[in-house]
Amino acid sequence: MAENQPEAPGGAQLPGSEQSAGAVAPQGEPVLRLLGISKAFGAVQALKDVDFEVYAGEVVGLVGDNGAGKSTLIKTISGVNIPDSGEILLDGRRVSINGPADATALGIETVYQDLALCDNLDVVSNLFLGREDSAGPLPFGRIMREVEMERRTVQVLKQLDVKIPSVRVPVASLSGGQRQSIAVAKTILRNARLVLLDEPTAALGVAQTRQVLNLIRRLRDQGLAVVVISHNLADVFEVVDRVIVMRLGRRAATFDIHATTAEQVVAAITGAEFGEEPEVNGATPGATLAS
């Protein structure tokens, strides 16, 4: 691809390469910053030199058309994909994420669309799945501290204002919104600092969507950094502080939610208004960063 020629002395254009409609990022050091992330799957360049940042106490909406690179970006952060090039900074310190376990250890938690809940287990069991509070000498003999786990479950659900009939009912009997809430509460129990939510409101009814959006606000109010992937712009506008638009594997635009309109975001997603933009991005700042 022509725009990838590294000798193009386009570095100077870098500041102009992003369409910003009054985007004012919060001050200070972001919790997570990605610099010049690229990732190719065979011949398909899924991510091209993408920068990304999210601050504590902020909800970032990640939007874009199918195949724009949202999922690949999220998977890079959560350790499922390992980028071909680029840097990941956590609190300004360079880290390497070579697997989901690394991401978890760094306080990055992802809630995928399928929620990864065991329907047959109750709420407490799901929240503590794989991290049961237990003691005992043998793998067969590690007795769980049920009372303590239940106490902490009730505490976390209260903290997030999640309402469920009982923490001892199987998750299968809960509504979609409640299940989503349980999946999110799971990340809080793991002391997450950054929570990635993949389509949290897809397939939810109106009331349940509201429930989940409230939950996202509450995560932000607790000082967490939240990234929400969504196709639903109404939800995005309701809950998000900043919108980052991905298009054709690049970060196409960033908007402050209070200074933008849905039309502008849609235009950025489809590339209608900023049709020439891939050329603007033509420079490869990744080359400069690497040196």
Next chain:
Amino acid sequence: MSTEVTSTTTTTAAPVPQPTSLTPWAALGERFRRGDLGQLPAVLMLVVIAIFFQITSQGFFFFPRNLSNLMLQIATTACLSLGAVLVLLLGEIDLSMAAVANFCGAVMVTLSVYHGFGALPALLAGLVAGAIIGLINGFVVAVLRVPSFVVTLAGYIFYSGLLLHILLPNTTIRLIDPTLTGIMTNYVTFPWDVLIPIPVLAIFVGLLLYTRAQRRRANLALSPIWDVWGRIGLAILLFAGGLFIFESAFGVPYSTFLLVGLILLLWIMLRFTRFGRHIYAVGGNAEAARRAGINVIWIRIAVFTLTSTLAALGGILDSSRAISATAQVDPALLLNAIAVAVIGGVSLFGGRGSIWGVVLGALVIGSLSNGLDLLSSQNADIKLMVEGVVLLIAVIIDALARRRNAVQGR
């Protein structure tokens, strides 16, 4: 800690319908509505069967000696069913259980008779043979991801052949060792049949009350008090009733003692340990379990190993009762073992069920068989047909409960 502040108000976190105000009937209705029938169908079935045979056998069914005999009859099947519950909870199946049972029984018998092994070494060798078979099954299922149905079907055929082979040139070998035959003919008698269970009962009651006190301190929703006393009462009733019946006959059969002990151990494992929780998790959603950091492969291998070991124990009990090893795999054994688990409320689709189901399931299947034997006019034909119908009813109840669960679910 801030937790102390919140703990005083935690009960308001969720609009919990105050459980203490729930009457037993309301609680039962609530469970019905959720489609969570638990073991109720099995209990009803057992009651109906018992009453029916009590009447048709002119009151012989409830004779202590008959009930004692019943416990000996169901020992092998119950033992295999314990293993069946474990694999079913994973959402897998083990069709090799019966062949493994008879093979491992034969291993014990041949070692004892032909190779002069002592009772304990021969018995342990039988169990180890079972464990190794389970390890192989588990490895192929968990690591190579071959469906357990096929793996264990192949195992069934293979171990049937191996059973024939190790008994060559005979088809039956008589077991002589008095210790080994004694497993199924000896009884625990007074005072030990009282002295051994009482501490267990005391620990059970103590833990129940201790947990309740702990929950009260943590300000958690308490189960209604009738529930606690109901459990304690039921435990004492079963203990005292069972003891009374066995004492009226010869005492508690060794095998019954062994089975009750195993059930308690497996119950603790499934209900209170991480390992048990992980078995349910893998059966419910293996992918979620994997992402939660659970070593799914190890869980699967461990469960298949446990299952085959339990099958081996069942085979050993069988050989001891028959005082011999035969080259023929009992065709009804496998099906009965799985039927017992399913009648006891264990789902075939994984993740749902309790080890206590085996008690009820085994009593249902055992009573049917025992009762039909009492009505000596009936033979195998009626027996099999009735068993088939009962199993079908149990599976239908399971399927309906699942459907109701799913409809109500989202």
